[in-house]
Amino acid sequence: MENENSRTFLQKGWVVALLAMICCFLWGSAFPCIKIGYAMLGIASQDVNAQILFAGVRFALAGLLTILMGSAIGRKALFPQKGSWGMVARLSLAQTVLQYLFFYVGLAHTTGVKASIIEAANVFFAILMSSLLFHYEKLGRGKLLGCLVGFAGVVLINLNGTGLDSSMSFFGEGFILLSTLSYALSSVLIKKYGERENPVVLSGYQFLLGGLAMAAAGFGMGGRLGGFTVSSALLMLYMALISAAAYSIWGILLRHNPVGRVAVFGFMNPVFGVILSAALLGERNQAFTLKGLVSLLLVCAGIYLVNQDFLEKKKEKNK
Numbered sequence: 001m002e003n004e005n006s007r008t009f010l011q012k013g014w015v016v017a018l019l020a021m022i023c024c025f026l027w028g029s030a031f032p033c034i035k036i037g038y039a040m041l042g043i044a045s046q047d048v049n050a051q052i053l054f055a056g057v058r059f060a061l062a063g064l065l066t067i068l069m070g071s072a073i074g075r076k077a078l079f080p081q082k083g084s085w086g087m088v089a090r091l092s093l094a095q096t097v098l099q100y101l102f103f104y105v106g107l108a109h110t111t112g113v114k115a116s117i118i119e120a121a122n123v124f125f126a127i128l129m130s131s132l133l134f135h136y137e138k139l140g141r142g143k144l145l146g147c148l149v150g151f152a153g154v155v156l157i158n159l160n161g162t163g164l165d166s167s168m169s170f171f172g173e174g175f176i177l178l179s180t181l182s183y184a185l186s187s188v189l190i191k192k193y194g195e196r197e198n199p200v201v202l203s204g205y206q207f208l209l210g211g212l213a214m215a216a217a218g219f220g221m222g223g224r225l226g227g228f229t230v231s232s233a234l235l236m237l238y239m240a241l242i243s244a245a246a247y248s249i250w251g252i253l254l255r256h257n258p259v260g261r262v263a264v265f266g267f268m269n270p271v272f273g274v275i276l277s278a279a280l281l282g283e284r285n286q287a288f289t290l291k292g293l294v295s296l297l298l299v300c301a302g303i304y305l306v307n308q309d310f311l312e313k314k315k316e317k318n319k
Contacts, residue, residue, distance in 0.1 A: 010256040019253055020265035023246040028272025031112040031119075032280040033239050038108060040232040041225050045108040049223030055104045056215025057225070058236060059096050062243035063208025069244065070200040078201050087193040088205045095186035095247075096210025099179045106175030113283045113292065116273025117153060118176045120299045123263050124151050125184030130259035134188050142305050150302025153270075153295040187263055191254045199251030207243060270299055 009015060037043075043050045070078045080088055107115050124147040131139035193202055253262045274296060277283045 010253065016253060016257055016262060017265065019249050020262060021268060023250050024265055024268040025272050026242045026246040027269050028116065029276050030239060030242055031107065031116050031273040032277045033235060033242075034104065034107055035112055035277075035281060037232065037235055037239070040229070040235065041227045043108075043225070047223070048105055049218050049221040050225060051104045051108055051218070051223070052101060052214050052221070053218030053223035053225060055100045056211050056213070056218055058211065058239050059100065059207045059243060060211030060215055061236065061240035062247075063204050063206070063211055065240055065244040066200060066204030066207060066248055070198075070204060070248070078198070078204065080201050080205055081197060084193075084197045084201070087189075087197060088202060088209060091186060091189050091193060091202055092206035092210035092213075094182050094189060096207055097213060099182035099186060100210075101214070102175040102179035102182065106172055106179060109169055109172030110176065111283055112277030112281050113274050114173060115176050116270040116277060117292075117295050117299065118173055119180055119273070120150060120153065120270045120302075121177060122180035122183040122187075122269075123147070123302065125181055126187040126259055126263035129184050129188050130191070130263075134192070146302040146305030149305060150299045153298030153302070156291060156295045156298065184263075187254065187259055190251050191259050194251055194255035199255050200248045203247045203251050204244075207247070268300075271296055 037054065038045075038051075041050075041054065043054060067078050103119075110118075127143055127147055128139070131143070190199065190202065250262070274292065
């Protein structure tokens, strides 16, 4: 368990911002990495079973790495408490199985740039769920305005001159949006369960459980992965490390801070995702159009507005 000094340190604004931004960079890099992985392993956009298998292998490996690293740092083997397995299973369903089932299939049917920006909706859903459904925090005017402004950026990226982008599909952008709902629910569950269990333990075992379930399901339905080389193996290892590091850090931040204060930095996921997708996937024509840049500005404005809400409340409390 963290001591009082650790808790205070993890609640400092610059610490929350720095660690959250590191997580967002890692998650942002996942958008192009997944699509590059599909190309390396010959996974077609219609091959849902192979996509599920790919996700399962990644997250089972991520869970194993999280458990091993956590055990090495703590100098003892990490295991969930006897009464924590139910929490691990529920978190695994929301955070790994449902979120990444929708995400991996959706990303195969849309671009990395559009997926990056749509994924920012997880911030709004996390704040709304935390405030309206679970009552962990109040939905202040700043947070509400930040959600509305940021969500406008998500809508904008899917508009063309006559309305919704005709290339928008349920199995593409629709599935990405559904993945954001699962992510939002998992953020609230991490906050709730992290009060009773070590967040690193929760992350490691829920990844391992969810990853094995997805791998078994994908393989059982006929999914196969071919074309493994040193490059594709290193890519898979990096993607596992993304999850192992980012979700462990994110869970620790959620344990010591309001959900909204941490979740709002998720608006930076699309910034990193768009930049890296443009650089690595050659999607510059979509990333650097006026519409794409305005969309990014809107989601970034949402970060500022929500954080201003927290800062104003903190000032009022200290008066």
